[in-house]
Amino acid sequence: MTISNGEGVQEVIDSTPQHPFYVEGKGWVEASALHAGMTIWFANGTKGTVEDISNEGLEEPVTVYNFEVADFHTYFVGESGVLVHNTCPETSTPLKDMSDEQLADKGLKRYPDGSIRDSAGHFAGNSGTLPGSPAVDTVEASLTSEGYEIMGREISVRDADGNLRRYDIAAQQDGITYGVEVKSGSAQPTKSQREFDAALNSTGGLPTVGKNAQNAGVSVIDKAITIFVGSDGSINKKR
Numbered sequence: 001m002t003i004s005n006g007e008g009v010q011e012v013i014d015s016t017p018q019h020p021f022y023v024e025g026k027g028w029v030e031a032s033a034l035h036a037g038m039t040i041w042f043a044n045g046t047k048g049t050v051e052d053i054s055n056e057g058l059e060e061p062v063t064v065y066n067f068e069v070a071d072f073h074t075y076f077v078g079e080s081g082v083l084v085h086n087t088c089p090e091t092s093t094p095l096k097d098m099s100d101e102q103l104a105d106k107g108l109k110r111y112p113d114g115s116i117r118d119s120a121g122h123f124a125g126n127s128g129t130l131p132g133s134p135a136v137d138t139v140e141a142s143l144t145s146e147g148y149e150i151m152g153r154e155i156s157v158r159d160a161d162g163n164l165r166r167y168d169i170a171a172q173q174d175g176i177t178y179g180v181e182v183k184s185g186s187a188q189p190t191k192s193q194r195e196f197d198a199a200l201n202s203t204g205g206l207p208t209v210g211k212n213a214q215n216a217g218v219s220v221i222d223k224a225i226t227i228f229v230g231s232d233g234s235i236n237k238k239r
Contacts (some may be wrong), residue, residue: 001034002052005042005080010051013078017055020085022074022141027234028085043081045144074137083141135184135229136168142227142235143180148173152216155179157206164209165196170218177205179221184229197224 004010015021017032024039024047038050074085100110140150148171155170157179167179181189181197189197200206205222213219228236 001031001050001054003040003048003078003080003082004051005048006046009080011078011080013082015084022083022085022138024145025234027138027230041083041141041145043076043083045141047145048080048082136182138229139180139182139227139235140169140171143169143171146173148178151177151218152212155208155213155216155218155221156210157200157221158209159196159199159206163192163196165193165200165206165224167221167224170208170213170216170221176222177218177220179224181224181226182229183226189226197226200224 001013001015002010003013015031017030019031020028021031021034022041023029023034024041026038029038032055034050034053036050036052040048040050042048074083076082077084103110136153144150151170151172153169154166156164156166158164165179168182169178169180171178171180179197179200181193183189200221201224205220207220208214208218225237230236
């Protein structure tokens with residue numbers, strides 16, 4: 001495929017047909033479904049355009065590899081740094097169909113919001129929805145394109161009653177630091193999450209706690225928002 005950046009500089013990217021690229025307004029789209037005019041995202045937060053798509057048949061097989069980057073399946077390719085997603089084979093039984101005991105054998109746990117995570121709190125894929133970590137990556141890219149500064153991930157706050165709330169992303173814009181809860185697929189915030197966020201928003205924010213917040217330089221979460229990511233990567237923001 002041929003892509004161009006905002007300055008009109010073009011680059012040719014070679015890809016397998018099934019490799020997903022992030023397309024604005026559509027989410028993850030396989031290379032075979034891309035067409036001219038689609039808007040793609042770059043590592044520096046700018047956007048580019050798909051200029052042309054061509055298919056090439058190979059006389060002999062070519063070995064390609066999937067890989068994982070620091071627990072996530074998204075990375076950037078080419079000199080322009082195009083946002084793409086890894087594709088990994090599904091296990092014989094989808095995680096969403098496994099029992100709690102089967103998940104525990106894999107070091108995973110099913111949470112009340114329907115997500116499946118490992119012991120470090122990272123989301124697992126193969127659940128019938130966009131996997132949590134890529135969903136968070138998708139939201140980060142979207143927020144960055146809207147002018148937000150990403151401060152950190154897994155930032156916690158505590159209210160006066162001692163209740164703890166951890167947000168997937170802390171993002172700042174116009175001097176306001178937002179705690180962002182990311183939900184993928186059909187997952188919805190729990191009752192306790194909704195009540196906590198409503199209280200935070202009505203009181204004007206809460207101080208952060210924990211090393212993640214300290215390392216990110218985030219001392220307070222001013223507002224809480226929830227962003228929903230569809231299985232196709234589409235984004236719906238709810239403040």
